[in-house]
Amino acid sequence: MQVGASVSSQPISDYFLGDHRRLEIVFQQVLAAVEGDDRACLSPAWSDFELGLLTHMRAEEAYLLPALLESSPRDARAIVTEHQHIRSRLLDLGAAVDLHTLRFETARGFIDELRAHARREDAILYRRGDELLEPAVLDAILLGLGPSVVEVVGRAAE
Secondary structure, eight states: OOSSTTGGGSOHHHHHHHHHHHHHHHHHHHHHHHHTTOHHHHHHHHHHHHHHHHHHHHHIIIIIHHHHHHHOHHHHHHHHHHHHHHHHHHHHHHHHHHHTOOOHHHHHHHHHHHHHHHHHIIIIIIHHHHHHSOTTHHHHHHHHHOHHHHHHHHHHHO
């Protein structure tokens, strides 16, 4: 599936939820590497996850949060605060990956936090984005999220 007019007919939320699924898969690789003490796999899996999560949050902040800020400033500020917390945790966990001290329970706790955050975003941010943003904005969002998200959503739609 290519980014284009046919893609814009899908709700914006489909792409962000597809990216959540993609990030979940990558994080499962991180967990497997931590559990198996596989240092060779852990670092690249963590790097892929970290880059993907940061890209995901930047896309939300650039395209979805401004619309939410106008309609529901309190909800928007809460999500920004959560993003700040997530970035802080990413730094801490990334340091633990580099030092080979990341514990399975710590990594699993982080993914639980991310899942709760994703549920809030789905209920508040993505649905509001579907309501408030023009479909033409989708192409810019997809460029920000990257081609892997288009592939994940395309496979889910088939």
